[in-house]
Amino acid sequence: MRLLVLGGSWFVGRVVVDDAVGRGHEVMVFNRGRSLARFPDGVRRIFGDRESPQDLRRLASHGPWDVVVDVAGSVPAVVRRSVEALADVAGRWVFVSTISAYRDWPHAPVDETSPLWDGDPDVDPGIRRWDPDAYGPLKVGCELACRQAFGDERLLVLRPHVVLGRHEYVGRLPWWLSRMSRGGQVLAPGPDRAIQPVDVRDLAAFLLNQVERASNGVFNVAPRSEAASYGDMLNACAQATADQRRTPLELVWADEGWLVDQGVRQWTELPLWRHAAAPWGMNVDRAHAAGLKCRPLADTVADTSKWLRTGGRPVDHERFSEHGIAPDKEAALIRRWLDRTPPPASASSRTHG
Ligand SMILES: NC(=O)c1ccc[n+]([C@@H]2O[C@H](COP(=O)([O-])OP(=O)(O)OC[C@H]3O[C@@H](n4cnc5c(N)ncnc54)[C@H](OP(=O)(O)O)[C@@H]3O)[C@@H](O)[C@H]2O)c1
Structure with missing residues (x-):
């Protein structure tokens, strides 16, 4: 498959890229090139800023892709511009969201049908600093932006619990x-x-297994x-x-x-x-039924x-x-x-x- 990974050089994206290359997929990554990540041979890097409409247009000219994986989108208006710029050159879209999207977390158990925060697909808070209170609603807005562009049929949304493993930069x-x-x-x-907590390799493997199966929908991702x-x-x-x-x-x-x-x-x-x-009350029946395997x-x-x-x-x-x-x-x-x-x-x- 021909995959484009938006990001791909910090943590989750990096492991997704490694795994995808190992599976024989043709992988491109798009990021600003600020981290010194070394990618496996064969990965094509396209440098650019996803906040720039011009860079997104240039990126689109490298398509088409079977699947675009947006690993780290967190500002709805920015994600919206990405999905709109790439809608005609992307067969399907994967968005990595989070358990923080659920309004009741961490106070009540959550499954994929639990209520989410109110999200706005057009919002841009202006600041880019980490804000734990804004994080969940912003990711919901990002999910909405993806859904509006790709519909439910062509969209896979993963909501992982805490992710651990090599390259974890949260600390x-x-x-x-x-x-x-x-x-x-x-x-x-x-x-x-x-x-x-889910191992980043298990998250990446699950993501790519679903991509290869052309699966859609929403999955919580974590061990039982x-x-x-x-x-x-x-x-x-x-x-x-x-x-x-x-x-x-x-x-x-x-x-x-x-x-x-x-x-x-x-x-x-x-x-x-x-x-x-x-x-730690995340219901993960759906992902496990779809083949999620979590190591100890x-x-x-x-x-x-x-x-x-x-x-x-x-x-x-x-x-x-x-x-x-x-x-x-x-x-x-x-x-x-x-x-x-x-x-x-x-x-x-x-x-x-
Ligand atoms: N950590 C957890 O426990 C946890 C739990 C649940 C969900 N999640 C989700 O998992 C994901 C983790 O993502 P990650 O950070 O590991 O992904 P990643 O794809 O490995 O890294 C982020 C990428 O975004 C690029 N980037 C940042 N700003 C950019 C811009 N303006 N234009 C172009 N590229 C840009 C960075 O490269 P440059 O800086 O070089 O541009 C980098 O390649 C997030 O969606 C998070 O919400 C995490």
Whole structure:
């Protein structure tokens, strides 16, 4: 197939491109060339800014494509200009959206029919900085812009839960791995809380499998919620970094409600931890029925750790630095937690070498 990937050089897009080339597809990527991504042989790069109508016209002249994959569109008016510029040269369109599109997330479980935020396909907020409150409604607007141009028949929308793996620039798993490699007492929440991050390779494989099948519609993409717990993830991080540590590691599991009372910033200070009713309540029956395969979370952790230790480096991104808790704050919280809890409760801490 002849594929055009809009973006393709940071994280999800990059892995989609690698996988698509491995499958023998003819792949072009369109981006500004700001990251120093190296693509596999055979990938054709077209440089340009998707915010520029002129660049979009030039891009269209390189078509037609069987499928265009818009990995990272996040401004509805910009996505709208892209779909309009490429509608005549794209057989089908794939848009990567997000769980944040659901109005009730993380407070109630969501499936593909759950209510979305109100979205406007024409809106442009003007700013391009990351804004967690605007993110969901903007992605809904992008979905609408794609649907208006391609209809339901020619459009595939994926709504992944959190994505982890090599090239992750948001900084969630990289922070946990780095923290565990330092050793000492590590503040850890909710060991039994089920979590559903999806490996970027599994997301890419699912996307391309659906593309090859000419599938349409909307799919949530994540492992099943019973597949892994928060404790599994942290223990896998501890294991993956064992030989980097000079100081033994002790995971200190603190009560989630207590952490909230202490003002620990959810989702970012202790990455991927959120004390809500259903942060990991994504129904993924539809994708699994369509063939989604998710590897064990421990494999994602181990492979990402290996990638980082062998020189892998994600692109610089403004969101990276918002993840993680300051060492002195963590130490003070652990002292406070242990002072009020009679140790040793067998479940309250675990020691790793
Ligand atoms: N991370 C998660 O946990 C998570 C969870 C759910 C959903 N998602 C979704 O997954 C997607 C992740 O995307 P990604 O960032 O990994 O995609 P990507 O395609 O790997 O990277 C973004 C691309 O956009 C290009 N780009 C940025 N601005 C551009 C412009 N004005 N004109 C042309 N190209 C431009 C960048 O290259 P240049 O800078 O060189 O132009 C880069 O190639 C997003 O849609 C996100 O909403 C992520």
